[in-house]
Amino acid sequence: MNTKTTKTHEMTRSGYERLSEELTHLKTTRRQEVARQLEEARAFGDLSENAEYAAAKEEQAKLEDRILDLENTLSSAVVIDEEKLDTTRAGIGLRISLDDLDTGKSYIYDLVGSEELSGAAMSPGGIQRISQKSPVGQAITGHAIGEEVIVKIPRGQRKLKITAIEK
Numbered sequence: 001m002n003t004k005t006t007k008t009h010e011m012t013r014s015g016y017e018r019l020s021e022e023l024t025h026l027k028t029t030r031r032q033e034v035a036r037q038l039e040e041a042r043a044f045g046d047l048s049e050n051a052e053y054a055a056a057k058e059e060q061a062k063l064e065d066r067i068l069d070l071e072n073t074l075s076s077a078v079v080i081d082e083e084k085l086d087t088t089r090a091g092i093g094l095r096i097s098l099d100d101l102d103t104g105k106s107y108i109y110d111l112v113g114s115e116e117l118s119g120a121a122m123s124p125g126g127i128q129r130i131s132q133k134s135p136v137g138q139a140i141t142g143h144a145i146g147e148e149v150i151v152k153i154p155r156g157q158r159k160l161k162i163t164a165i166e167k
Contacts, residue, residue: 008078010132012093015116016079023070026063034060073115087165090140092132097164098140101148106163111137136160 011019038060041053080093090096090111098107107128114131130137139149143162151158 008076009073009115010078010092011113011116013079026067090143095166098160099163101159
């Protein structure tokens with residue numbers, strides 16, 4: 001019996017839309033640009049010793065890999081219903097305020113699905129976005145306001161306190 005499991009990618013509506021726009025751009029505008037680069041490079045003659053052609057072919061391969069990656073991600077995306085988000089516990093789609101109990105600094109993060117970070121690292125409001133799979137994201141997911149969590153980092157650990165959770 002062959003049971004194939006499909007990995008799903010939880011993400012916000014805005015993250016899904018951003019990745020969809022990137023895919024559309026790559027499949028239209030960017031593909032045309034790379035095709036023109038290849039055409040121009042072919043005009044330089046002998047393809048076996050043509051550095052421009054080799055660079056354009058490499059760019060084309062990277063482009064097609066990114067398109068395939070985006071298509072796979074979007075086809076297995078599970079867009080969270082932001083209207084139904086529970087603000088009692090940290091999770092994807094929520095804005096989390098944290099105090100670093102070791103340094104006294106405060107941070108605000110928008111917690112997003114890991115696939116959403118391929119683009120901008122900032123939310124439209126200028127808030128840093130972090131993945132739920134990042135060390136901080138893993139530590140805070142599922143925790144409530146007032147709870148303290150320990151985050152393991154390369155230089156040891158940080159003790160954080162969740163001070164607010166909002167949509």
